[in-house]
Amino acid sequence: MISEFRDRRSWTFALLFVTACCATICGCNRGPKMARVSGKVFYKDGTVPKAGICVVNFSPTRDSTAELRKGASGPIGPDGSFSMSTREPNDGVYLGEYAVTFGVCPGPTDPRSMILPKYSSAVMTPYKENIQKDTTDLKYTIEPLPGGPAPPATQPAEN
Numbered sequence: 001m002i003s004e005f006r007d008r009r010s011w012t013f014a015l016l017f018v019t020a021c022c023a024t025i026c027g028c029n030r031g032p033k034m035a036r037v038s039g040k041v042f043y044k045d046g047t048v049p050k051a052g053i054c055v056v057n058f059s060p061t062r063d064s065t066a067e068l069r070k071g072a073s074g075p076i077g078p079d080g081s082f083s084m085s086t087r088e089p090n091d092g093v094y095l096g097e098y099a100v101t102f103g104v105c106p107g108p109t110d111p112r113s114m115i116l117p118k119y120s121s122a123v124m125t126p127y128k129e130n131i132q133k134d135t136t137d138l139k140y141t142i143e144p145l146p147g148g149p150a151p152p153a154t155q156p157a158e159n
Helices: 002-026
Strands: 037-043 055-060 072-075 081-083 096-102 128-131 135-142
Touching: 037 055, 037 072, 096 135, 128 135
Parallel strands: 037 135
Antiparallel strands: 037 081, 055 072, 055 096, 072 081, 096 128
């Protein structure tokens, strides 16, 4: 009888442990909803920004309806592509409205920005996005700084 009790007790604990593990893995995602966001960035002439660090930034706007107001960023790849990350690589952004800016793109020998200041300011940027679902086809065209360091020559990207 004692042996039967111990067996039932062991099975009960094992079942509770497995149930807790399944709940953790499968469905306790009660946080704010997110959407995967990606796209491409080009200079006005169709070339891809190439330099040290070039980043796309999403900053929540003042009137954003996002449940969690947290910015996201993504590096611009060699082909101009980017994928946004908030908490971990390529996890996307929280649903809401964002001002889209571009990180400083210093040249290899000149640390100054190679893009117009309006693309680095959440207030002045011409790009705003209202993200409500996965969005994988964003395209941004930015302009180099006139009279500033010339962007490194690259081949036009294929669309």
